[in-house]
Amino acid sequence: MRLSLHCVGGFTGPAGAENRSVDVDSLAANEGAHVRSLVQALDLAQLPATLLKARPQPWDFTYTLTVDGRQVRFHLDAAPAPLRELVEVLERHPPG
Amino acid sequence: MHIHTPACTCFIIPSSMLRKLAVQADDAERQRLLEQMERSAFLRGQRAASGLAAPGLQVAPGVKHRTVYDAHHGTRLPGKLVRTETAAPVADAAVNEAFDGAGTTYDFYLQVLHRNSIDGRGMGIDSSVHYSKSFNNAFWNGRQMVYGDGDGKLFTGFTRALDVIAHELTHGVTQYTVPGGGLVYDGQSGALNESVSDVFGSIVKQWHLKQTVKKADWLIGAGIMTPAVGHALRSMADPGNTALTWSGDDQPGTMQGYVDGGDVHTNSGIPNHAFYLAAMKLGGHSWDKAGPIWYQALPLLHPDATFAEAAQATVKAAELRHGVGSAEAAAVQGAWHEVGVG
Numbered sequence: 152m153r154l155s156l157h158c159v160g161g162f163t164g165p166a167g168a169e170n171r172s173v174d175v176d177s178l179a180a181n182e183g184a185h186v187r188s189l190v191q192a193l194d195l196a197q198l199p200a201t202l203l204k205a206r207p208q209p210w211d212f213t214y215t216l217t218v219d220g221r222q223v224r225f226h227l228d229a230a231p232a233p234l235r236e237l238v239e240v241l242e243r244h245p246p247g
Numbered sequence: 248m249h250i251h252t253p254a255c256t257c258f259i260i261p262s263s264m265l266r267k268l269a270v271q272a273d274d275a276e277r278q279r280l281l282e283q284m285e286r287s288a289f290l291r292g293q294r295a296a297s298g299l300a301a302p303g304l305q306v307a308p309g310v311k312h313r314t315v316y317d318a319h320h321g322t323r324l325p326g327k328l329v330r331t332e333t334a335a336p337v338a339d340a341a342v343n344e345a346f347d348g349a350g351t352t353y354d355f356y357l358q359v360l361h362r363n364s365i366d367g368r369g370m371g372i373d374s375s376v377h378y379s380k381s382f383n384n385a386f387w388n389g390r391q392m393v394y395g396d397g398d399g400k401l402f403t404g405f406t407r408a409l410d411v412i413a414h415e416l417t418h419g420v421t422q423y424t425v426p427g428g429g430l431v432y433d434g435q436s437g438a439l440n441e442s443v444s445d446v447f448g449s450i451v452k453q454w455h456l457k458q459t460v461k462k463a464d465w466l467i468g469a470g471i472m473t474p475a476v477g478h479a480l481r482s483m484a485d486p487g488n489t490a491l492t493w494s495g496d497d498q499p500g501t502m503q504g505y506v507d508g509g510d511v512h513t514n515s516g517i518p519n520h521a522f523y524l525a526a527m528k529l530g531g532h533s534w535d536k537a538g539p540i541w542y543q544a545l546p547l548l549h550p551d552a553t554f555a556e557a558a559q560a561t562v563k564a565a566e567l568r569h570g571v572g573s574a575e576a577a578a579v580q581g582a583w584h585e586v587g588v589g
Binding site for chain 2: 159160161162163164165166167169203206207208209210211212242245246
């Protein structure tokens with residue numbers, strides 16, 4: 152399972168967008184299990200394609216998470232807890 | 248010094264009526280009505296943003312309260328306190344640059360636009376430097392400034408560029424000045440939000456360098472990219488000209504190039520160019536006429552304002568400042584017309 156996270160906003164916008172990609176199979180056993188449980192809790196198949204705030208402000212960065220081809224575009228404040236936690240886990244990995 | 252202000256603010260004369268009266272009045276009366284309207288609009292903006300402000304507290308104009316923190320490459324804010332208002336410069340250049348840039352921006356707003364800090368009430372300006380690892384960004388988080396160091400491949404840091412600092416702090420000004428809590432950061436209102444920050448980011452830089460509109464480079468973010476990537480992030484004089492900026496610059500300068508559903512940093516090229524054209528038509532220094540007109544238009548906007556409404560607001564602000572049928576109002580109208588708005 153591969154997870155990719157794209158994040159855009161701030162002064163630089165698309166020019167400074169951060170991309171992270173993680174192969175869950177390559178993670179340490181504990182972290183991999185944690186990520187899998189979060190993905191399962193998230194149930195991407197049932198999630199709307201966008202979870203955006205109705206009235207975003209300049210500090211609302213826009214994220215796109217891709218898991219095995221399925222995508223959700225969201226603001227953190229509009230995301231369910233497992234999605235926010237996934238972002239937290241993925242942001243521990245360096246962008247590249 | 249802290250002074251208390253009334254918790255409730257009510258207005259007897261609606262702003263629309265004040266605007267009508269001002270347009271019909273002579274110069275002295277127009278100025279008086281204008282000041283009343285500005286005050287009313289400012290207080291409305293404050294009311295909308297009151298959840299983010301320290302309730303009931305106001306700091307006297309000219310009293311800066313800057314603090315800089317070091318996030319130590321983490322993402323917890325604000326981080327460790329490393330410089331306060333009365334402290335001497337420290338060894339870390341990013342700390343001093345964030346401190347000095349906040350001070351210059353504060354001075355510009357106070358001396359040129361008679362605004363007491365970001366919220367108009369003397370709000371302290373907090374900044375955190377060294378945010379996250381290789382973070383290619385800087386942002387205003389609704390309460391404070393946050394600066395990354397860049398990854399050294401695309402960006403080399405953000406604190407050394409005064410226009411970046413003024414741009415981000417101006418997001419706070421917009422938040423507190425546009426009635427309703429700021430411009431919604433999506434679509435045309437989002438592009439306007441970005442543009443207002445670019446406009447005042449550029450003006451603050453020009454003011455600091457004492458440049459005329461003809462001498463200014465009108466670049467946004469010059470010097471924050473590695474030379475291999477480009478010279479600057481955006482150009483207000485010629486949006487989308489990659490020879491002036493960088494290879495990924497996709498900004499349109501007119502409505503012909505407007506991108507439906509485009510990023511706010513893309514379509515902001517259109518109002519950016521309108522401001523540049525207006526400033527060039529008005530001549531002199533951008534902070535003499537063009538800047539105050541754009542600033543005065545902010546309280547005339549609403550959170551979902553379109554480009555057309557921004558054009559109307561800036562023309563109205565020019566009429567209020569300089570009179571109906573004035574050369575200044577015609578210059579502003581002409582600038583928007585040239586970019587295909589209005």
